[in-house]
Amino acid sequence: MAHFAEAPHDSLAEAHAAQSHSHQRSLMLTLSLTGTMFAAEVAGAIITGSLVLLVDAGHMLTDIAVLAASTITAALMRRRPSNRRTWGWARLEVVTAAAGALALLTVGFYALVESGMRLFGSVNDEVHDVGLLLAFGIWGLAVNIGSIAILSAQSHDNMNMRAAFLEVMNDAMGSVAVVVSAIVMMGTGWNGFDAVAGGFIAIVMIPRAVGLLRKAVAVLLEETPKGLDLDLVREHMEHVPHVVAVHDVHASTVSTGMPILMAHVVVDRGLTMEQAGVILDQLQLCLREHFEVSVPHTTFQLEPKGYSSDSAQELHS
Numbered sequence: 272m273a274h275f276a277e278a279p280h281d282s283l284a285e286a287h288a289a290q291s292h293s294h295q296r297s298l299m300l301t302l303s304l305t306g307t308m309f310a311a312e313v314a315g316a317i318i319t320g321s322l323v324l325l326v327d328a329g330h331m332l333t334d335i336a337v338l339a340a341s342t343i344t345a346a347l348m349r350r351r352p353s354n355r356r357t358w359g360w361a362r363l364e365v366v367t368a369a370a371g372a373l374a375l376l377t378v379g380f381y382a383l384v385e386s387g388m389r390l391f392g393s394v395n396d397e398v399h400d401v402g403l404l405l406a407f408g409i410w411g412l413a414v415n416i417g418s419i420a421i422l423s424a425q426s427h428d429n430m431n432m433r434a435a436f437l438e439v440m441n442d443a444m445g446s447v448a449v450v451v452s453a454i455v456m457m458g459t460g461w462n463g464f465d466a467v468a469g470g471f472i473a474i475v476m477i478p479r480a481v482g483l484l485r486k487a488v489a490v491l492l493e494e495t496p497k498g499l500d501l502d503l504v505r506e507h508m509e510h511v512p513h514v515v516a517v518h519d520v521h522a523s524t525v526s527t528g529m530p531i532l533m534a535h536v537v538v539d540r541g542l543t544m545e546q547a548g549v550i551l552d553q554l555q556l557c558l559r560e561h562f563e564v565s566v567p568h569t570t571f572q573l574e575p576k577g578y579s580s581d582s583a584q585e586l587h588s
Contacts, residue, residue: 294425294432295345301418301439302338308414309335315407319400321452322389322469324407327445329378331411334438337371341435361526368430369487371438375480379473386470390463401456408449415443429527430487437479445472493523496530499562504532507561511553513539513546515576531568532558540575547573 312328315321344367347360418439426436452468455461495501501520508517516537524530538550554571 297421298342301421304414304418305334308411319404321404322465337438338435340367358525364429364526365487365490368434371434372480372484375476379476382469382473386466389466401453405453408446408453412446415439415446441476444475448472490524495522496524507557533570535572537574
């Protein structure tokens, strides 16, 4: 006979839906600002011939793609779970973050290659209008500062919002590089600094993209949430009265703020249903008291001592 204890998740689902609605509004506003700036930067890159402005426009294109995907994700995450999708669309957050990180990496590596080709003579493109380049850089920086102000308060809510925030942060640094590049070229007359600035954007962009991709992959591979030691979890659970052993402990993350934990718990034989209920309450209390990582979704399978199953046999083999 197996008993299951699951923390209720209806209220959590409603909270996630409300939060996603707020995220959607912020993302749509940021998307409209970014789309306007992208069109202007493409025109500016064509007119000036600037690599740093072209790279920033390319980066802004990935911004539009990621922000659009993030907006759709925020909308879908508002939908309640169903029999087909028991966690709703929460996992889409991780997929969107991974796609955004890959887009950032693509633009970053392109910028590095193009920067090297321009610096070392394979490509000899010069900036035609440095004053116009400076104007576009200042305009882009103003738009990015506005986007940062919109997203900063929600940037740690989940990976979807984190991906969007990193996009506009990287774009802001790109706009700073455009401004600095234009000022240096106006002061020194050396157009090669445009390629240096383009390469700088890439160098800053790539590590951030790798970090975000690593986090997304960790969730997709269902790795144990950071800060949760399963050996310690097992040890503490085995100190609960009437618990003989704990095996098949698994912990993973569905999406940001939604870790789950499952375990088979071997208990003394002959316990009543009331005693089993007390054990389940104590197991939940044990997790809340001893571990910083909150686990709102837990499933414990209680097994009487001597119960034979494939998983139990693995424990004693």
